[in-house]
Amino acid sequence: MDEEHLDDDLRVVKGRSLLPRCLRSFLPVYVLLGLSLLLSISLCALSLSRVSAVSSKLLEVNPERGQNFSNRDSLLFPCGPDSREWEYFHGKCYYFSLGRASWFRAKAQCEELGSHLAVIDSFAEQSFIMFRTRNERFWIGLTDRNSEGDWEWIDGTDYKTTFTFWKEGEPNNSGNNEDCAHVWIAGKWNDVYCTYECYFVCEKPLPR
Structure with missing residues (x-):
C-alpha cells in the first residue's frame, strides 16, 4: 500500500471516530434541556393546583362573590x-x-x-x-x-x-x-x- 492511500484511510478512520465524540459532547445539553422541560411542566401544574385551591377557599369565605352574575342581572332586569x-x-x-x-x-x-x-x-x-x-x-x-x-x-x-x-x-x-x-x-x-x-x-x- 503506498503512502497516499494510507493517508486517505487514516483520514476516513479519524472522521468516523470524530462523529461519536461530537455526539457525546452534546448529550449533557440534551439531558439538561429535557430536565428543564419536565421541571417547567411540573411547576405549571403545581401553580394551577394552588390557584384552584385558593379560589375554592375564597368562595367558602365569601360565597356572595359567586353570585356576581345574578346580581348584575337583578340590576339590569329588576323584575x-x-x-x-x-x-x-x-x-x-x-x-x-x-x-x-x-x-x-x-x-x-x-x-x-x-x-x-x-x-x-x-x-x-x-x-x-x-x-x-x-x-x-x-x-x-x-x-x-x-x-x-x-x-x-x-x-x-x-x-x-x-x-x-x-x-x-x-x-x-x-x-x-x-x-x-x-x-x-x-x-x-x-x-x-x-x-x-x-x-x-x-x-x-x-x-x-
Whole structure:
C-alpha cells in the first residue's frame, strides 16, 4: 500500500471516530434541556393546583362573590331576567297587556302571571301608568260589583282613604251596570260594564 492511500484511510478512520465524540459532547445539553422541560411542566401544574385551591377557599369565605352574575342581572332586569316584558317602577313590577279582554278575564290572566290588576295608590304611580297607557283604555283593579257605589280595590286596599283620579262626572254608573274601572283619556278613571274588552295592567311585588 503506498503512502497516499494510507493517508486517505487514516483520514476516513479519524472522521468516523470524530462523529461519536461530537455526539457525546452534546448529550449533557440534551439531558439538561429535557430536565428543564419536565421541571417547567411540573411547576405549571403545581401553580394551577394552588390557584384552584385558593379560589375554592375564597368562595367558602365569601360565597356572595359567586353570585356576581345574578346580581348584575337583578340590576339590569329588576323584575327578573325571565320577565323582561315586566316594567319596574317604585318597588313594583307592571305588565301592560298587548291584547284586550273583559275585566274578569283580565283579572284571571293577571292571577295566572302571579300578580293582580293594578292598584293605584299614589299620584306617582298614576303618572307612570298614565304615561304608559297613552289614552288607551286599560283595566285596573277597582270595582263596585259587590255593592253599587262602594268601590273596592282588588287587593283589599281601603278605597275611601287612598288616592283617586276619576274623570269629571265619573263614576256615573251609566246604564246601571258600570261596575268596573279603567284608565282612559289623560289617564283619568272611568267606570264601564265589566264585560267590555280593553287592555289591562297587572302589578306584582319585586321577586325575592
